[in-house]
Amino acid sequence: MSAYIIANVTVTNPAQYEEYRKWSSAAMQAHQAEVCVRGGKVEVLEGDWAPERLVILKFADMVAARAFYDSPEYGKARAAREGASIMRMIVVEGV
Secondary structure: OOEEEEEEEEEOOHHHHHHHHHHHHHHHHHOOOEEEEEOOOOOOOOOOOOOOEEEEEEEOOHHHHHHHHHOHHHHHHHHHHOOOEEEEEEEEEOO
8 A cells, every 4th residue: 555755744945955955865865765745836725835845755564664764874964954944754654
C-alpha cells in the first residue's frame, strides 16, 4: 500500500533553505520518491489551514517512506535545514 510524506514548510532563511533543497532532492532520488507537490500555489477551500510551502512525496509503502526519512542522505538534508525553516511533516498510508 502506498504511503505519502506530507510536509508544511515555513521558510525562514531562503538562502540556507536552498542547501536543504539540494540534499533533499538527492535523497528523494536515492529512495525513489515520487514528487507529487513541491511548493506549488495553494488555495484554501475550507477551514483556516494556510500552508506556506506544501510538499507531498509518494513512496511504495510506509517502510520505504520511513527508510527515506531515516536515511543518511535525508539526514544531511535535515542538518542543512536547521535554522532555515520550520518543518511540520507526517507520513500517511495511502490506498
